[in-house]
Amino acid sequence: MTxxxxxxxxxxxxxxxxxxxxxxxxxxxPALLIEQRDVNSGASGGNHGLLHSGARYxxxxxxxxxxxREEGDILRRLAPQCIEDTGGLFVAVRGDDERYVADFPGLxxxxxxxxxxxxxxxxxxxxxxxxxxxxxxxxxxxxxxxxFMLSLDNIAQALSLGNSMRRNxxxxxMEVENGRIVRVLCxxxxxxxxxxxxxxxxxxxxxxxxxxxASLAGARIGMLFSMGSLLITQDRIATRVINRLRRPSDxxxxxxxxxxxxxxxxxxxxxxxxxCRPSVTEADRIIDDARxxxxxxxxxxxxxxxxxxxxxxxxxxxxxxxxVSRGFALVxxxxxxxxxxxxxxxxxxxxxxxxxxxxxxxACAKLGVAAPCLTRTExxxxxxxxxxxxxxxxPRAWVDSRTEDDLVLCECEMVSxxxxxxxxxxxxxxxxxSMLKAIGMRSRVGKGPCQGGFCGQRVTGHxxxxxxxxxxxxxxxxxxxxxxxxxxxxxxxxxxxxMQADLQEALYCGxxxxxxxxxxxxxxxxxxxxxxxxxxx
Ligand SMILES: Cc1cc2nc3c(=O)[nH]c(=O)nc-3n(C[C@H](O)[C@H](O)[C@H](O)COP(=O)(O)OP(=O)(O)OC[C@H]3O[C@@H](n4cnc5c(N)ncnc54)[C@H](O)[C@@H]3O)c2cc1C
Numbered sequence: 001m002t003x004x005x006x007x008x009x010x011x012x013x014x015x016x017x018x019x020x021x022x023x024x025x026x027x028x029x030p031a032l033l034i035e036q037r038d039v040n041s042g043a044s045g046g047n048h049g050l051l052h053s054g055a056r057y058x059x060x061x062x063x064x065x066x067x068x069r070e071e072g073d074i075l076r077r078l079a080p081q082c083i084e085d086t087g088g089l090f091v092a093v094r095g096d097d098e099r100y101v102a103d104f105p106g107l108x109x110x111x112x113x114x115x116x117x118x119x120x121x122x123x124x125x126x127x128x129x130x131x132x133x134x135x136x137x138x139x140x141x142x143x144x145x146x147x148f149m150l151s152l153d154n155i156a157q158a159l160s161l162g163n164s165m166r167r168n169x170x171x172x173x174m175e176v177e178n179g180r181i182v183r184v185l186c187x188x189x190x191x192x193x194x195x196x197x198x199x200x201x202x203x204x205x206x207x208x209x210x211x212x213x214a215s216l217a218g219a220r221i222g223m224l225f226s227m228g229s230l231l232i233t234q235d236r237i238a239t240r241v242i243n244r245l246r247r248p249s250d251x252x253x254x255x256x257x258x259x260x261x262x263x264x265x266x267x268x269x270x271x272x273x274x275x276c277r278p279s280v281t282e283a284d285r286i287i288d289d290a291r292x293x294x295x296x297x298x299x300x301x302x303x304x305x306x307x308x309x310x311x312x313x314x315x316x317x318x319x320x321x322x323x324v325s326r327g328f329a330l331v332x333x334x335x336x337x338x339x340x341x342x343x344x345x346x347x348x349x350x351x352x353x354x355x356x357x358x359x360x361x362x363a364c365a366k367l368g369v370a371a372p373c374l375t376r377t378e379x380x381x382x383x384x385x386x387x388x389x390x391x392x393x394x395p396r397a398w399v400d401s402r403t404e405d406d407l408v409l410c411e412c413e414m415v416s417x418x419x420x421x422x423x424x425x426x427x428x429x430x431x432x433x434s435m436l437k438a439i440g441m442r443s444r445v446g447k448g449p450c451q452g453g454f455c456g457q458r459v460t461g462h463x464x465x466x467x468x469x470x471x472x473x474x475x476x477x478x479x480x481x482x483x484x485x486x487x488x489x490x491x492x493x494x495x496x497x498x499m500q501a502d503l504q505e506a507l508y509c510g511x512x513x514x515x516x517x518x519x520x521x522x523x524x525x526x527x528x529x530x531x532x533x534x535x536x537x
Contacts, residue, residue: 001194003198004196006030006197007030008029008032008367009202010033011202012209013038013040014040014043014207015040016207016355016356018151019352019375021155022163022380023357023373025157025163026373027360029360029364030162031163032197033164033165035165035166035168036168037167038168038441039167047147049145049255050145050350051083051143052350053072053113053141053143054067054113055088055108055142056243058108059103059247060248064327066112066113068350069141071354074353074376078375078378081382082149082153082386083146086241088241089126089130089240090243091123091134091245092134092244093134093293094133095292097246100245114140116140122137123137129295130242131293138245143241145349149389149390150380152389153385156381156383166195169195171186171216172186173185173216179337179338179339181199183197184199188431190433200367201342202340203342203363205345206345208225208310211223219333221313224311227268228264229282229307230265230308231263231264232257232303234260235260237256237297237300241254242293244293250285251287253265263286263290263297266285266286268282276309277487278305278306279491301449301497302497303449304488304489306488328347328348328351328355331345342359342362384422388422388423389442389443394410394414394419398418401418403418410443410444410446410448410459411450411455412444412449412455413444413455415443421466424439434480435463435469445459446481450500452482453508475512489504
C-alpha cells in the first residue's frame with residue numbers, strides 16, 4: 001500500500017477545499033487535497049452561481065448578509081475573471097407582501113447592503129422581460145460567479161506553489177491514537193488502489209458529506225440535508241440577476257450565466273446527500289412560481305435541470321432544529337477529544353474564501369504557524385486550467401487562432417479540437433478516470449442545447465484518434481456521459497426538448513444499446529434522496 005505524508009490533509013475538493021489548498025499554500029503550509037470524484041462534484045458544481053450582494057438575507061440573517069456583501073466585494077476585486085458583475089434587481093409583483101417591500105430599503109441599510117429604489121418604467125427598460133404586474137423594484141450589487149473556474153483557479157495557484165491534489169481518492173477510515181488522527185485510509189475509486197495518508201492535521205471540507213467523514217474518526221456532527229433544484233434556459237432571459245422581493249422562498253431567483261439563465265431554486269429536506277436529482281414535479285413548480293415575475297418563462301425552452309444538496313449544521317443537541325445554522329460551521333474536534341481534526345461546512349459559494357480563511361487560521365494556530373492569511377488581499381491569478389469554462393471564450397479563441405484543420409467538435413458552444421487538446425494536456429494523467437467527463441467539467445462541452453448529443457460522439461472520436469482511449473473504453477465513457485446528461489434532460493421533456501430527446505434516443509439507443517429510463521420522479525432507485533419534508537423558506 002502506498003503511504004503519503006503531508007502536513008495538512010484536506011478532504012473534499014469543492015470551492016471550500018480548493019480555497020483551503022490555496023490559502024495554506026500562500027501561508028507556506030504544505031497540504032494535500034483529496035477528492036472522491038472530481039473537482040466540484042458536490043454543491044459547488046450544483047448551485048445557482050449567484051454572487052450574493054447580501055440583500056437576500058437582510059431580513060432573515062443579518063450576519064450572513066454582511067458576510068456576503070463583504071466577500072462579494074473581495075471577489076469582484078481579486079478574482080474578476082470568475083465574476084460577471086451583472087448587478088441585480090429585487091422586484092415585487094401585485095399580491096406580494098407590501099410590508100416586506102416597505103421594510104426592504106431599511107433592512108438593507110441596517111446591514112450596509114447597497115440598495116437603490118427604481119421607478120417602474122426604468123426597471124422595465126433595464127429588464128424588458130419583467131412582469132407588467134410589477135409594483136416595486138430595487139437595484140442591488142448581485143453578480144454571477146463561475147464556480148468551476150473559481151475552484152480550478154484556486155487549485156492551479158496552490159499547485160504552482162507546491163501543494164498537491166489527488167482526484168478519485170475517497171477517505172474511507174481513520175486511525176486514531178492518543179487523541180490524534182494518525183492515518184487516513186483512502187481508496188482510489190477507479191483503480192481500487194488503497195492509499196494511506198499520514199498528516200499532522202486533517203481538515204474536513206466534505207460539504208454535505210462532512211458528518212460522514214467526521215464519523216470516520218468517531219466524531220459526531222448533527223447534519224440535515226436540503227436539496228435544491230434548478231433549471232437552465234436555452235437563452236439568457238435577463239441581463240441582471242432578478243430576485244423576487246419577498247422572504248426567501250422557492251423559485252425566486254434568476255441568475256444569468258454567460259449565454260443562459262439559471263432559474264430556481266427549491267428546498268426539500270432529504271435523507272442523504274447521495275444520488276439527488278430534480279423531479280418533474282419540482283421543474284413544474286419552479287416555472288409555476290417564477291412566471292409571476294417573468295411571464296416569459298412560460299414560453300422559454302429549458303435545456304437542463306440539476307440539483308445540489310445544502311448541508312444544514314445543527315450545533316445544538318441532537319434533533320434540535322432551532323439550532324440549525326444556514327451560515328457556515330467551523331468545528332474544532334478537540335472538543336471530541338481529537339486534537340488534530342477540524343471540520344468546515346455549510347455556508348455559501350460567495351463566502352468560500354472566508355470559510356477557508358477561518359479554517360486555515362485555526363489549522364495554523366494548532367500547527368504553530370504564524371503566517372497570516374493572504375487571500376483577502378492577494379489577487380487570484382487566472383489559470384489556463386480554468387479558462388475554458390467561460391461561455392464565449394472557446395468561440396473567440398477559435399476565431400482568433402483558427403487554422404484550417406482546427407475543427408469545431410461542440411457546435412452549440414463552439415468548442416474546437418484545439419481547445420479540447422489543451423484541456424487534455426492540462427488535466428494530467430487519467431489513471432482510469434473518464435477523460436470525457438473531465439473535459440465536460442472543464443469546458444462548455446455538453447452544456448448547450450444538444451446536451452452532449454452530438455459533441456459527446458465527436459469528442460469521443462477524437463479521444464480514440466489521440467489514443468487516449470482504446471477498445472470499448474471510449475464507448476463506455478460516452479455511455480456514462482450520455483446517461484448523466486439524460487438525467488438533467490428527463491424532468492423537462494416538453495416542446496422542443498422533447499423533440500431533441502427523440503433525436504438523442506434514436507442516436508444513442510440505436511448505436512449504443514442505451515436505455516433512457518423513465519423520468520426520475522417515477523423511478524424507484526432514488527431511495528437515498530427521497531424527500532422527507534418540505535423545508536421552511
Ligand atoms: C441548490 C443550491 C443552490 C445554491 N446556490 C448558491 C448561490 O447561488 N450562491 C452561493 O453563494 N451559494 C449557493 N449555494 C451554496 C454553495 O453551493 C455551497 O455553499 C458551496 O458550494 C459548498 O462548497 P463546499 O466545498 O463546502 O462543499 P461541496 O462543494 O459539496 O464539496 C464537498 C466535496 O467533498 C467531496 N467528498 C465527500 N466525501 C469525501 C470523501 N470521503 N473523500 C474525499 N472527498 C469527499 C465531495 O465529493 C465534494 O466534491 C447553493 C447550494 C445549493 C445546494
